[in-house]
Amino acid sequence: MTRQMTGAQMVVQALKDQGVDTVFGYPGGAVLPIYDEIFQQNDIRHFLVRHEQGAVHAAEGYARSTGKPGVVLVTSGPGATNAVTGITDALMDSIPLVVLTGQVPTFMIGNDAFQEADTVGITRPCTKHNWLVKETDRLSGVIHEAFHVATSGRPGPVLIDIPKDVQFASGAYTPPAKADLGHYQPRVKGDQAAIEALVALMETAKRPIFYTGGGVINSGPSASQLLRELVDATNFPVTSTLMGLGAYPASGKRWLGMLGMHGLYEANMAMHGCDLMINVGARFDDRITGRVDAFSPGSQKAHIDIDPSSINKVIHVDIPIIGDVGHVLEDLLRIWKARGRKTHKEGLKQWWADIDDWRRIRCLDFTPSKKTIKPQDALVRLEALTKDHPNRFITTEVGQHQMWAAQYLGFEDPNRWMTSGGLGTMGYGFPASIGVQVAHPDALVINVAGEASWLMNMQEMGTAAQYRLPVKQFILNNERLGMVRQWQELLHGERYSHSWSEALPDFVKLADAFGAKGILCTDPADLDDAIMEMLNHDGPVLFDCLVEKHENCFPMIPSGEPHNKMLLGENADTSSAIGNTGAVLV
Amino acid sequence: MNALKIKKGATSHSAYNLRSNFSDTQEQHTLAVVVDNEAGVLARVIGLFSGRGYNIESLTVAEIDHEGKRSRITVVTTGTPQIIEQIKSQLDRIVPVHEVHDLTVEGPSVERELALFKVAGAGEKRVEALRIAEIFRASVVDSTLESFVFELTGTPEKIDAFADLMRPLGLVEVARTGVAALSRGAGA
Numbered sequence: 001m002t003r004q005m006t007g008a009q010m011v012v013q014a015l016k017d018q019g020v021d022t023v024f025g026y027p028g029g030a031v032l033p034i035y036d037e038i039f040q041q042n043d044i045r046h047f048l049v050r051h052e053q054g055a056v057h058a059a060e061g062y063a064r065s066t067g068k069p070g071v072v073l074v075t076s077g078p079g080a081t082n083a084v085t086g087i088t089d090a091l092m093d094s095i096p097l098v099v100l101t102g103q104v105p106t107f108m109i110g111n112d113a114f115q116e117a118d119t120v121g122i123t124r125p126c127t128k129h130n131w132l133v134k135e136t137d138r139l140s141g142v143i144h145e146a147f148h149v150a151t152s153g154r155p156g157p158v159l160i161d162i163p164k165d166v167q168f169a170s171g172a173y174t175p176p177a178k179a180d181l182g183h184y185q186p187r188v189k190g191d192q193a194a195i196e197a198l199v200a201l202m203e204t205a206k207r208p209i210f211y212t213g214g215g216v217i218n219s220g221p222s223a224s225q226l227l228r229e230l231v232d233a234t235n236f237p238v239t240s241t242l243m244g245l246g247a248y249p250a251s252g253k254r255w256l257g258m259l260g261m262h263g264l265y266e267a268n269m270a271m272h273g274c275d276l277m278i279n280v281g282a283r284f285d286d287r288i289t290g291r292v293d294a295f296s297p298g299s300q301k302a303h304i305d306i307d308p309s310s311i312n313k314v315i316h317v318d319i320p321i322i323g324d325v326g327h328v329l330e331d332l333l334r335i336w337k338a339r340g341r342k343t344h345k346e347g348l349k350q351w352w353a354d355i356d357d358w359r360r361i362r363c364l365d366f367t368p369s370k371k372t373i374k375p376q377d378a379l380v381r382l383e384a385l386t387k388d389h390p391n392r393f394i395t396t397e398v399g400q401h402q403m404w405a406a407q408y409l410g411f412e413d414p415n416r417w418m419t420s421g422g423l424g425t426m427g428y429g430f431p432a433s434i435g436v437q438v439a440h441p442d443a444l445v446i447n448v449a450g451e452a453s454w455l456m457n458m459q460e461m462g463t464a465a466q467y468r469l470p471v472k473q474f475i476l477n478n479e480r481l482g483m484v485r486q487w488q489e490l491l492h493g494e495r496y497s498h499s500w501s502e503a504l505p506d507f508v509k510l511a512d513a514f515g516a517k518g519i520l521c522t523d524p525a526d527l528d529d530a531i532m533e534m535l536n537h538d539g540p541v542l543f544d545c546l547v548e549k550h551e552n553c554f555p556m557i558p559s560g561e562p563h564n565k566m567l568l569g570e571n572a573d574t575s576s577a578i579g580n581t582g583a584v585l586v
Numbered sequence: 587m588n589a590l591k592i593k594k595g596a597t598s599h600s601a602y603n604l605r606s607n608f609s610d611t612q613e614q615h616t617l618a619v620v621v622d623n624e625a626g627v628l629a630r631v632i633g634l635f636s637g638r639g640y641n642i643e644s645l646t647v648a649e650i651d652h653e654g655k656r657s658r659i660t661v662v663t664t665g666t667p668q669i670i671e672q673i674k675s676q677l678d679r680i681v682p683v684h685e686v687h688d689l690t691v692e693g694p695s696v697e698r699e700l701a702l703f704k705v706a707g708a709g710e711k712r713v714e715a716l717r718i719a720e721i722f723r724a725s726v727v728d729s730t731l732e733s734f735v736f737e738l739t740g741t742p743e744k745i746d747a748f749a750d751l752m753r754p755l756g757l758v759e760v761a762r763t764g765v766a767a768l769s770r771g772a773g774a
Contacts, residue, residue: 124630125637129681132625149681184681309675312668 002172007136007162008033010173011100014143016043017176020071022062022438023047024055028075029115030102033167035073047438047467050459052079054431056086056157057457060095061435064418065393067220069096069150070435076102077115080161081122085425087157088126092422093243094218096155098146099127105165106134119161128156134163136171144179153186154307155218186306190323190331198278198302198319199336205276206347207299207354208236211259214243214421215281215305215325217414223326224414227280228252230333234343237355239267241282242406243421250410256355260288261557262403265363265566266355268555271296272563273354279303281325284314285422286559294562304328363555364407365571373524375401375476375547379408379448381527382474385535391443393436395419397429397453400482400553405448427456430473434460437469444472444535451477451544452501461514464540472534472541478549479504486552490567507544516540614643614664615690616697616767617674622682623649623657630680631659640665640673644699644742646764656684662765689767697767701745706733707756715755722748733758 005013011034015023023046027035038046049055052074059070070090074083080101090097104113120132129149133139142160150158202208210231216223224247231238231254238248239259248255257264259271271277277299282288284303289295295315302319303311311320321328336342366376386392387410394409395418396402402419411417418436420428433447447454454475464471484499511518517537521530521544534541554569621627628647635642644662649655663673670688677686689695703724705715712734719726719736722744728735738748742765749760 120626121629124626125633153679182681183684307675307679309672309679311675313672316668 002174004170005173006033006170007139007167008037010136010140010171011143011162011167012037012041012044013173014140014176015071018144018147019068020044023071023073024049024058024062024435025073026052026055026075026079028079028102030076030104030164031073031079031100031162031167033164034100034102034162046073047434047463049431049434050462051457052082053086053427054434054457054460054463056083056090056097056099057425057428057431058435058438058460058463059097060086060090060093060428061395061418061432062439063095063097063435064217064432065415065436066439067415069098069147069155072097072099074099074101075115076104076119077117079115080117080119084122084126085423087123087159089420089423089425089428090157091126091128093420094155094214095157096150097157098143098150099157099159101159101161102167103132103161103163106163107165109163119159123159126157127159128154130159130161132161132163133166136166136169139166139171141174141179144174144176145181148181149184152184154215187322188306188324188327190304190321190328192331194319194321195328195331196335198321199332199339201276201300201302201319202234202236202278202336203339203342204344206344207270207274207351208234208276208278208348209256209270209274210236210238210248210278210280211240211271211282212238212244212247212280213241213282216244216247217281219281219325221414223281223324223329224248226326226329226333230329230336233333233341234336235348235352236278236343237270237352239263239271241285241288241421242419244282245406245417246411246414249412251412258406259563260285261290261559262407262553262555263557264407265361265555265568265572266358268557268563268566269358270355274299277301279305279317280329281305283310286314289314290557291560291562296563361568361572363566363568363572366569367571368524369548370524373521373527373545373547375404375478375551376408377524378474378476378527378545378547379404382446382448382531383409385528385531386444386446389444391440392416393418393433393440393443393445395429395432395436395445395447397447397449397456398424398426399450399453400478400486400551401448401450401453401476403483403553404476409448426453428453430454430457430471431460431463433471433473434463434467434469437471438467445470446472446474449473449475450482451475451479451504451507452481455501455505458510461510461516461540461542465514465516468539470537470539470541472543474534474543475507475545476547477504477507477544478547478551480549482551483553485550489550489552490558507542511540511542514540516542518542518544520544520546522546609666609668611666612664613667613670613690614662615670615688616695616765617661617663617677618685618687618689618767619659619661619677619683620650620685621657621659621680622684623655624682627657627682628659630682631661631677634676634680635661635663635673638672638676640669644764646766660765660767687769689769692769694770695767696770697741697765698739699742699745699763699765700737700739701748701760701762702727703736703738703749703752703760704733704758705736705752705756706758708732711755715752718748718751718755724748
């Protein structure tokens with residue numbers, strides 16, 4: 001027998017039946033009936049943010065650190081439009097989210113009613129799918145289908161727009177087991193013939209490389225395990241995109257570090273010089289490829305991706321394998337073992353010797369200063385003092401600090417690193433750290449930030465304070481929009497157009513105003529003590545680390561250049577590189 | 587600052603790499619897309635084309651299965667072979683899309699378009715218009731003493747040809763449906 005209930009009750013029931021225990025949101029007129037139901041139950045915790053964008057980023061942090069979909073509840077009109085940046089961010093980085101928006105009553109839709117916006121129209125291009133539910137009877141089924149769509153195939157955000165009269169009206173509740181999930185069933189198993197063809201190439205490749213991405217993380221922890229087994233068994237080097245950090249441990253012997261525009265020299269040189277590139281769950285993003293017509297010119301390329309539209313979008317590949325990374329790696333490993341675990345040992349030996357030459361460049365070396373804190377130094381110290389923490393999570397904002405964090409912090413496990421890669425959303429990191437901390441109350445959650453990015457969602461200090469979330473905001477404060485400034489220095493004749501942070505707040509007083517702890521650090525000699533003070537404080541901390549104002553982030557592939565034309569920092573030892581590899585270091 | 591010597595070249599000033607596609611040959615393809623007939627589905631398909639910068643030469647859409655709530659969208663598009671492949675994969679990942687068929691590569695197909703032509707005139711021009719309409723097997727669906735409305739079905743090329751002939755004979759207005767297409771033979 002079907003249960004009758006109101007639409008608002010259905011929302012709460014359907015979320016419970018989907019195993020949801022946490023919702024990030026902000027109330028308003030068009031979602032009042034749902035908030036009334038949330039008030040009358042204790043199974044789902046609702047976290048009140050201070051801006052809807054914060055709710056979406058918090059849900060992203062929750063989703064990325066748990067592997068479960070994040071849930072957002074906001075009102076119509078401005079509630080929905082404020083969520084758009086976060087939703088787009090989740091789409092670009094393939095993060096599963098279910099966003100519930102209130103809508104004006106069905107009979108008022110199209111009348112320019114108060115707080116009306118065409119939410120499904122606005123979010124159509126920035127969601128994986130969205131629904132406007134006009135009948136209460138359909139509501140619970142749509143919610144179940146929404147969770148299915150958000151989490152299967154290439155994950156992504158979905159949105160359900162629920163008019164207020166649909167929330168008030170009664171209808172029949174459909175439990176998840178009886179819901180029609182539609183025909184959306186992406187293929188997860190890779191084509192066996194293609195996998196065998198890849199194994200055959202792996203057996204003879206002299207200069208192979210694994211190029212891994214966020215797809216490995218999204219495929220679940222077992223995919224990371226399989227990747228580790230495969231990398232270690234084959235002795236192939238492995239690099240990763242910004243999104244994929246942690247799938248292979250940073251302490252691993254075969255780890256080359258991140259690749260791409262600010263990737264490590266050895267990773268980019270290996271990508272350029274390889275003869276077999278195995279792309280595992282990455283998408284040849286333009287920050288990775290640089291100049292596409294000179295991208296890894298001598299290699300055969302295989303691409304494992306669950307999304308067929310990623311295949312041949314940017315780079316032509318020789319062996320496309322459409323499927324879930326975990327499933328494909330399992331088959332790949334099994335077939336490779338069954339065919340006798342063959343690799344080209346001689347070739348690999350020389351390949352590793354080449355890589356070791358590139359590593360000797362020490363592309364991340366910098367000169368620590370006794371007078372001012374170098375941002376790299378701050379991260380090196382942060383890493384030293386936190387890397388042994390049993391439960392550390394890092395989020396970032398967007399800019400130089402983000403790239404330095406990716407370069408200088410090491411990730412041993414997946415789901416430990418949350419950063420806005422595709423969309424590059426300044427203001428992502430702070431609310432994301434809140435979402436991570438909510439999911440992992442006892443963990444050490446640090447948001448590595450720049451002062452300009454951090455200010456974009458600083459209102460979430462209220463959220464951190466209200467829920468006593470001990471998130472550590474590690475702000476590398478150079479009083480500049482550092483990455484913009486860097487590009488202006490290198491490419492726009494040092495004309496620093498609007499790239500400085502004027503009228504900055506006193507971050508210590510700001511923390512104080514929210515009842516949080518503020519720490520100011522200006523002297524390299526105080527850095528360790530100050531970081532320890534941050535770590536030992538049980539509560540939210542704003543760490544204002546005043547760093548060198550004009551530091552540039554290297555290595556760097558200038559756009560329009562291939563991987564072997566990197567700019568290196570002053571400290572890199574380039575003498576051997578030019579001699580050994582013939583690389584042109586511009 | 588010795589590390590900062592960058593060529594002040596054209597490409598370096600963009601944050602993006604202005605890439606060329608793998609092949610420059612432009613091809614025209616006719617795609618048949620079977621979708622759930624639900625609110626917004628056409629907007630999803632059109633939004634994909636506009637959002638990603640693909641071309642639409644012609645587009646038709648109508649419900650084809652009332653019981654099963656299915657519509658068929660026929661899109662004629664142009665692009666390089668890689669872009670055509672992208673369009674198909676991108677269409678296929680829209681959740682309410684059930685099938686994407688590239689009729690141009692999946693074997694022989696028939697394409698038809700229906701058009702209405704209003705031609706006004708008198709005397710010899712009017713007689714000539716009617717004579718050409720007979721040659722094209724267009725039918726007269728409306729007539730006054732000064733005008734005809736012709737109905738013509740055929741390939742887009744046939745309709746183009748007819749329009750070219752009618753233009754000097756007093757063509758006032760044209761309405762075209764866009765292409766509907768099916769594969770030849772017994773299979774779906």
